[in-house]
Amino acid sequence: MKKYIGIDIGGTTIKAGIVNEKGQILYKMVEQSNINNYQVPLINVIKKIAKKITSYAADNDIDIEGIGVSAAGQIDNKNGVVIGDCGNIPGWKGTHLKAEIEKVTNLDVIVENDANCVALAEHWVGSGKGFKNMIAYTIGTGIGGGIILEDKIFFGSIGIAGEIGHIVLKKDGRQCTCGNKGCFEQYGSMTALIREVRKVAGNQFTEINGKIIFEEAKKGNKEIVKCIDSFLDYNAAGIVTLLHIFNPQAIIIGGGVSQQGRIIIKPLIEKVRAKAMPAFFKNVVITTAKLSNDAGMIGAVKNFME
Secondary structure, three states: OOEEEEEEEOOOEEEEEEEEOOOOEEEEEEEEOOOOOOOOOHHHHHHHHHHHHHHHHHHOOOOOOOEEEEEOOEEEOOOOEEEEOOOOOOOOOOOEHHHHHHHHHOOOEEEEEHHHHHHHHHHHHOOOOOOOOEEEEEEOOOEEEEEEEOOEEOOOOOOOOOOHHHOEOOOOOOEOOOOOEOEOHHHHOHHHHHHHHHHHHOOOOOOOOHHHHHHHHHHOOHHHHHHHHHHHHHHHHHHHHHHHHHOOOEEEEEOHHHHOHHHHHHHHHHHHHHHOOHHHHHOOEEEEOOOHHHHHHHHHHHHHHO
């Protein structure tokens, strides 16, 4: 059975794994990506983990067909170059990922946007399996999205389609890291939710993160429940927009919030039901992602295979 390396580059961690042609992870390692606020350039960390995983494969007599890479930002997937970003990673735009990783591994490398890789993975061996038309919708630091149409990822004219988080909701809204104002992820991301909770929480907590927010919501903290309700309204609006444009068979929700069925997923589906035109909602399946943090690696390998 053929084996590949998948590398998933995130703002917090970089995951690298050996994945077989059935989408099964045989081995995995993780490195911190943000070292001293990126004082160590991210590309150096990527090359380090790429060398480690290829050395592991060689030491264990595992033949590797090539490397699939999942990366944040707008990716020139023909040349494996980051051609656009949202300002979250210093010096990221212009990084020649394909060339740099090939130099240290002597293997063929294919690079794709991380949200597209998540969509590919879920469509292949996750919750989207069996759906010809689906959208992977990820709520995290930002809002990510990958679009599958007729069993193929929708790349757009130059390979950078699917920036769902940068749909403009409010023309004079909050400043976004992409340079625009009023982008969807400024209202519907976990970053946005944490910011709103911080405003109302005052000094109640020494730290505010998703775990604390959802625990407090379950306890009935009214101010936090109100913040979550507004957050869900924005996400419902985003999902309804996607339903009306693409008419998919399924929306697969990923990110840490996907584990919050009662607090997030159930009320979100009800809000979508209330806002969508009935014909668009009637046959769509809205469910949670299956592959969690491994989706990027698996999808990067699927992209390499294709």
